[in-house]
Amino acid sequence: MSPTGRPGRGDGRSIGEVIAMDAFMSAAIDEARKGLSEGGIPIGSVLVIDGKIVGRGHNRRVQKQSAILHAEMDALENAGRLTAKDYQRSVLYSTLSPCDMCSGTALLYKIPRIVIGENQTFRGPEDYVRSRGVELTILNDPECIRLMREFIAARPELWNEDIGV
Numbered sequence: 001m002s003p004t005g006r007p008g009r010g011d012g013r014s015i016g017e018v019i020a021m022d023a024f025m026s027a028a029i030d031e032a033r034k035g036l037s038e039g040g041i042p043i044g045s046v047l048v049i050d051g052k053i054v055g056r057g058h059n060r061r062v063q064k065q066s067a068i069l070h071a072e073m074d075a076l077e078n079a080g081r082l083t084a085k086d087y088q089r090s091v092l093y094s095t096l097s098p099c100d101m102c103s104g105t106a107l108l109y110k111i112p113r114i115v116i117g118e119n120q121t122f123r124g125p126e127d128y129v130r131s132r133g134v135e136l137t138i139l140n141d142p143e144c145i146r147l148m149r150e151f152i153a154a155r156p157e158l159w160n161e162d163i164g165v
């Protein structure tokens with residue numbers, strides 16, 4: 001049992017690392033809730049460098065009539081223009097398994113690690129991303145799963161549009 005009370009959460013990491021990981025995922029969940037309150041899809045993301053959040057965002061496809069503003073893209077855009085070295089020591093947090101577009105962006109910038117809230121309601125190209133050397137940590141957080149299950153049940157057409165179905 002990890003210090004967070006969730007079995008298997010620690011992944012062999014120190015208590016400090018696990019607590020920090022939970023705090024960053026909590027920030028991503030706050031973003032997801034913000035998106036939901038705006039009438040959007042409840043997916044949130046933060047980009048972390050050296051233990052600090054440098055960008056946060058949530059899915060704003062509906063809010064901005066955007067083709068590309070998934071949560072991860074929004075967080076990366078809000079982090080602004082960074083150097084290759086910055087990306088190469090960053091960690092991307094997302095409440096949901098990143099899709100082809102967001103995974104591709106993480107690969108482009110050589111982000112070495114992605115922490116994923118859940119991959120039960122949707123699973124992006126995780127095996128491929130791993131095969132490119134990216135470390136994936138999948139938390140399967142009950143709150144992330146609940147947010148998506150409730151949204152998909154309520155607005156299936158919006159969700160399908162988001163993932164190109």
Ligand SMILES: [Zn+2]
Pocket residue numbers: 070071072098099100101102103
């Ligand atoms: Zn995406």
